[in-house]
Amino acid sequence: MSTARLEEVRRAFVAELEQAGTSADGVEKVRVKFAGQRSGKLKELAEALRALPNDQKRDYGRALNELKQEIESRLAEAKQAAVTEIRVKDPGTANAKGHAPTVAVGRPVDVTLPGLPVARGAEHPVHIVRRRIEEIFLRMGYDVEAGPEVEDDWHNFEALNIPPDHPARDDQDTFYLADGHLLRTHTSPVQARVMESRQPPIRIVVPGRVFRRDSDLRHSPMFHQIEGLLVDEGITFGHLKATLEAFLHELFSDRVAVRLRPGYFPFTEPSAEVDISCIFCAQKGCGVCSGSGWIEILGSGMVDPRVFEAVGIDAGRYTGFAFGLGLDRVAMLVYGIPDLRQLFAGDQRLTRQFA
Numbered sequence: 001m002s003t004a005r006l007e008e009v010r011r012a013f014v015a016e017l018e019q020a021g022t023s024a025d026g027v028e029k030v031r032v033k034f035a036g037q038r039s040g041k042l043k044e045l046a047e048a049l050r051a052l053p054n055d056q057k058r059d060y061g062r063a064l065n066e067l068k069q070e071i072e073s074r075l076a077e078a079k080q081a082a083v084t085e086i087r088v089k090d091p092g093t094a095n096a097k098g099h100a101p102t103v104a105v106g107r108p109v110d111v112t113l114p115g116l117p118v119a120r121g122a123e124h125p126v127h128i129v130r131r132r133i134e135e136i137f138l139r140m141g142y143d144v145e146a147g148p149e150v151e152d153d154w155h156n157f158e159a160l161n162i163p164p165d166h167p168a169r170d171d172q173d174t175f176y177l178a179d180g181h182l183l184r185t186h187t188s189p190v191q192a193r194v195m196e197s198r199q200p201p202i203r204i205v206v207p208g209r210v211f212r213r214d215s216d217l218r219h220s221p222m223f224h225q226i227e228g229l230l231v232d233e234g235i236t237f238g239h240l241k242a243t244l245e246a247f248l249h250e251l252f253s254d255r256v257a258v259r260l261r262p263g264y265f266p267f268t269e270p271s272a273e274v275d276i277s278c279i280f281c282a283q284k285g286c287g288v289c290s291g292s293g294w295i296e297i298l299g300s301g302m303v304d305p306r307v308f309e310a311v312g313i314d315a316g317r318y319t320g321f322a323f324g325l326g327l328d329r330v331a332m333l334v335y336g337i338p339d340l341r342q343l344f345a346g347d348q349r350l351t352r353q354f355a
């Protein structure tokens with residue numbers, strides 16, 4: 001055993017480490033072979049020291065130490081390179097937005113780079129309001145229904161007692177499609193759809209998108225409503241009032257006062273506009289309630305017998321009530337959002353506040 005043997009081992013180590021390259025497994029094998037605690041080459045070389053004549057021990061010992069240091073530092077470097085240069089084996093699946101994965105198989109990945117933050121979504125304020133209202137009515141035994149956004153004239157207007165020349169059509173500037181269909185201007189057509197397809201008792205709420213040709217601070221060409229309809233024997237205006245009061249107390253607070261004013265809708269008779277006492281100023285008068293102390297919150301009324309006739313329900317036997325309110329308006333009130341259009345701008349700085 002001599003320093004020449006040390007040089008031999010050194011060369012073998014360098015060559016084998018080179019070959020292992022950035023394979024973590026390969027580097028580990030080289031480590032075990034040369035620096036392994038139990039049977040590595042270094043251990044073998046250290047044991048050989050004892051057998052050497054005394055005058056050779058010093059030189060051999062020093063050379064062995066140098067070799068040991070070199071092997072250890074090169075192994076450390078190779079290990080580092082191996083973890084920082086793993087290669088993509090599985091490109092993964094498309095992400096949630098449906099974008100194809102951007103990493104290609106075989107491409108090196110620097111795993112020491114900080115990870116990309118995972119973008120977390122948040123529930124949209126209009127959706128929060130919709131879910132809360134649905135929950136309230138589900139507890140009262142209502143079902144949640146849906147209907148088409150592209151409607152026909154009959155369901156959106158005619159069945160709801162709004163004939164072609166009726167002035168109420170002017171209030172609801174309608175988007176018409178080339179084939180005579182239209183974008184529903186309210187969720188009320190779903191009342192007609194449900195009543196023509198089944199007999200009472202009917203208890204439903206219908207959340208959905210509606211469309212009108214309107215756009216300013218308080219109006220958007222698309223907004224959200226939720227419709228309510230209850231039809232059964234012996235339903236009176238008292239049931240309507242009690243239901244709306246219970247609902248509004250639950251949604252806002254037990255302390256809000258509820259006020260019914262006479263109103264007009266072609267499909268309800270009598271009709272009532274419903275206000276709540278201003279939740280911002282305790283009726284002292286503020287900007288939100290325009291100094292009146294009241295905030296208009298929904299439209300309602302007893303189902304007009306002509307609507308029952310149109311959808312094939314016996315108006316002699318059944319009565320019912322209906323109501324409709326704007327979800328966006330409630331979200332603006334509850335969360336203090338000043339411009340309706342902010343709700344639909346898709347700006348995550350808004351929705352993130354609701355995470």
Ligand code: PHE
Pocket residue numbers: 185186187188227228265268299300301322323324325
């Ligand atoms: N559809 C009415 C609107 O859009 C609201 C409403 C629904 C009124 C049901 C009465 C009954 O303004």
